[in-house]
Amino acid sequence: MQINKTKLFIIKGDITQVELDAIVNSTTTSLAMSGGLAAAIKKEGGAIIEQEALRQAPVKAGDAIKTSAGSLSVKYVIHAAISEPDMPPSEVTIRNAVRNSLVLAAQLGLRSLAFPAMGCTGGGYPVWATAKIMAQEIYKHTTY
Numbered sequence: 001m002q003i004n005k006t007k008l009f010i011i012k013g014d015i016t017q018v019e020l021d022a023i024v025n026s027t028t029t030s031l032a033m034s035g036g037l038a039a040a041i042k043k044e045g046g047a048i049i050e051q052e053a054l055r056q057a058p059v060k061a062g063d064a065i066k067t068s069a070g071s072l073s074v075k076y077v078i079h080a081a082i083s084e085p086d087m088p089p090s091e092v093t094i095r096n097a098v099r100n101s102l103v104l105a106a107q108l109g110l111r112s113l114a115f116p117a118m119g120c121t122g123g124g125y126p127v128w129a130t131a132k133i134m135a136q137e138i139y140k141h142t143t144y
Contacts, residue, residue, distance in 0.1 A: 016044040020112035031057040045070030062096025089119035
């Protein structure tokens with residue numbers, strides 16, 4: 001799928017193994033990397049990723065921050081807070097987290113970025129709803 005000059009691919013796989021500029025970690029406002037995708041990123045990239053994230057915590061739901069990527073093959077990990085700890089994500093927090101991740105990626109001059117299905121695994125948000133939100137935010141970001 002292409003939106004203007006932006007190519008969008010949907011791939012099922014291990015986000016820690018991609019060779020792009022950055023990956024997005026769908027997380028809570030605490031930025032702790034203790035479970036799910038965050039734990040996999042920490043395991044593959046090293047504890048330095050979590051240490052850098054925790055120095056910037058807590059953040060507001062919808063915020064995005066960057067850390068180094070440790071030993072991952074990407075330059076950065078963008079941590080996008082989709083909810084408060086022990087709370088489910090909402091359309092608003094997912095939308096803001098995606099938007100703020102895209103803005104941060106642009107500020108960093110990144111040309112490639114991998115997102116997980118934001119809020120779908122640990123957060124239980126419906127895949128179809130997340131896909132719609134993400135496509136809308138990518139469209140808005142690439143047309144303005």
